[in-house]
Amino acid sequence: MGLQVGAGYFGSTELLSSTSNLDLIQPHKPATFSSTVTFAAYKFSFVNVGECTVLINDDTSPIYLGTGQGFQSTEVDVPIYLFKIVEANIVYNYVGAYT
Numbered sequence: 001m002g003l004q005v006g007a008g009y010f011g012s013t014e015l016l017s018s019t020s021n022l023d024l025i026q027p028h029k030p031a032t033f034s035s036t037v038t039f040a041a042y043k044f045s046f047v048n049v050g051e052c053t054v055l056i057n058d059d060t061s062p063i064y065l066g067t068g069q070g071f072q073s074t075e076v077d078v079p080i081y082l083f084k085i086v087e088a089n090i091v092y093n094y095v096g097a098y099t
Contacts (some may be wrong), residue, residue, distance in 0.1 A: 004040065011095030014048070018085040024094055025083050026052035040079035046071045049091035055084040062086050 010028035024046075031037035046054070047070040053062035055071065056078065065071060073080055083093065 004099045005099070007099050009095065009097050010041075010099070012093040014094050015091055017091040018088055018092060020051070020088040021055070021084045021086060023082050025081055028096075028098075030098075037079065038081050040081040042068050042075050042079050043097040044071075044073045044080045044083065045096070046083065046093070046094045047092060048060055048085075050062070051091075052090040053086040055086060056080060057082050073078075 008030070024041055025041060029037075033039055047068070048056045048065050049068065051065065051069075053064050055062055056071075057078070063071075071084075080096070083094075
């Protein structure tokens with residue numbers, strides 16, 4: 001495996017409260033990316049204050065996360081291009097890195 005060289009970071013600026021099924025990844029797409037390029041995070045970390053379920057990429061089966069469990073992917077995992085919290089009003093924060 002080669003060395004992953006990132007281009008930048010993105011994430012929440014404070015604790016947030018979820019809106020049901022709102023994608024957390026795509027709003028951070030850099031202006032230098034064309035509209036046809038799918039923005040993806042090669043590293044992504046998510047922390048949930050309450051229990052919730054999330055949808056990742058094209059998977060339509062929600063994944064349960066217990067209170068404070070969170071989710072993390074690294075450069076050896078599949079890039080994340082879609083991450084949604086299914087429920088509304090879940091307190092959370094997140095950070096990611098992109099190439």
